[in-house]
Amino acid sequence: MEILLGGISAxxxxxxxxxGGEGAKRAPAASVVLWAGVISFPxxxxxxxxxxxxPVLGDFILGALAGVFGAFGLVALFAGLGRGRAAxxxxxxxxxxxxxxxxxxxxxxxxxxxxxxxxxxxxxxxIMLCSSxxxxxxxxxxxxxxxxxxxxxxxxxxxxxRFTAPESNLLPLIASRGATMLxxxxxxxxxxxxxxxxGQVPKxxxxxxxxxxxxxNVTLLLALRAGSLALAxxxxxxxxxxxxxxxxxxxxxxxxxxxxxxxxxxxxxxAAIALG
Numbered sequence: 001m002e003i004l005l006g007g008i009s010a011x012x013x014x015x016x017x018x019x020g021g022e023g024a025k026r027a028p029a030a031s032v033v034l035w036a037g038v039i040s041f042p043x044x045x046x047x048x049x050x051x052x053x054x055p056v057l058g059d060f061i062l063g064a065l066a067g068v069f070g071a072f073g074l075v076a077l078f079a080g081l082g083r084g085r086a087a088x089x090x091x092x093x094x095x096x097x098x099x100x101x102x103x104x105x106x107x108x109x110x111x112x113x114x115x116x117x118x119x120x121x122x123x124x125x126x127i128m129l130c131s132s133x134x135x136x137x138x139x140x141x142x143x144x145x146x147x148x149x150x151x152x153x154x155x156x157x158x159x160x161x162r163f164t165a166p167e168s169n170l171l172p173l174i175a176s177r178g179a180t181m182l183x184x185x186x187x188x189x190x191x192x193x194x195x196x197x198x199g200q201v202p203k204x205x206x207x208x209x210x211x212x213x214x215x216x217n218v219t220l221l222l223a224l225r226a227g228s229l230a231l232a233x234x235x236x237x238x239x240x241x242x243x244x245x246x247x248x249x250x251x252x253x254x255x256x257x258x259x260x261x262x263x264x265x266x267x268x269x270x271a272a273i274a275l276g
Contacts, residue, residue, distance in 0.1 A: 003274045005223030006235025012216035014242020018250070019209040021243075027201040030184055030193035032209065033074055035201050037181040040210030045174050047218070053169030063172030066160040067179030073097075073153020074180075075187060076146050091128035092144060094240050096151020097158065098127060101233030104159040110230050119272030123234050126269050129262025130240040158233050162224040173217055231273055241266045 023032040077093055102120060112120065157176075164172040188195030216239075223232040241263050247253040255263075 002223045002227035002232035003235045003270075005219055005226055006232040007238065007270065009216045009219035009223055009236045010239040011242055012212050012219060013236065013239035015246060016209050016212035016216055017239060017243045018246035019205050019212065023202050023205040023209060026205075028194040028196055030075075030188055031196045031201050032206055033071075034181060034184045034188070034195055035198050035206045036210030036213060037177055037184070038198075038210075039207045040214040041174075041177050041181065043211065044170075044177055044214045044218075048170035048174050051169045053167060053171045054165075055168035055171045056165065059164045059168040059172045060175040062160050062164050063175035064179040066157045066172075067176035068183055069153045069160065070157040070176065071153075071180040071183040073150045073157065075184075075193065076149035076153055092147030093150035093154065094127045094130075094237060095124050096148065097154035098124060098234045098237035100152065100155025101158045101162070102230040104162075105228060105230035105233070108229065110228050112228065112230055115275055116231060116273050119269045119274075120230070120234050122265055122272065123238070123269035126262050126265035127237055127240055129258045130238070130244055130266060155233075158220065158224070158236070159229070161221055162229050164221075166225050170218060170221065173214075173221060176217070177214070234273060235270060238266050238270060 020029075020032055020036070023036075073093070098120075161172065161176065184193075184195070187193045220232070220236050223236060226232065244253075244255065244259055244263075248255055
């Protein structure tokens, strides 16, 4: 079940990332992240309260920490794409988003089957190939640094939110999303990243991005609680494949050969993980 739910979350994350990228072409990236959060926060809160739960303080602390790392990942990703080399930032961040939860899962005692390990081994390079983009130049040494930072942020988000109690249901996600928005606001206040008003962002794109991102977060949390952290995280990390397919369908972007190879390997890896 965790693999199915992880794959569904990858679908939502992939669409959300595509929409976020489209929005960032028309407004500062920080503004897209912030206003998507503002729009989706009431929906997430209403859903979480409706479902209910029995959280303890630790669940909210873990949720908030996960939100901080998630925001940190977004900041590093956009900063790297803007200042470093996109060819290094995107694949490294996507791969680490899968590797870190796998390591945490193994340390926590998980032991995937041999077939599942084979799927993971194929899946990591498949993710990197899918997220491969053209080199934008810029700071030669910067791309790898930002890619690692973004991957650590995304991977740590997944690992932390996994350890919230199942009895808390969706309530830790309220703290997570709130912490993300507060961090982005702080970045804007201190002038690290430009933040503009809601009237200056593409409202439809931003609203849809927020809804898909929240849905992805909810589905990811359900996947992580359904079983193996490692397997759910790797399945969810296949979102770059969805993003590039969206770009191909909507913007008629040409797929590079390595991306096509990555897509094929992704399907094989996901099948191996599921059968394992």
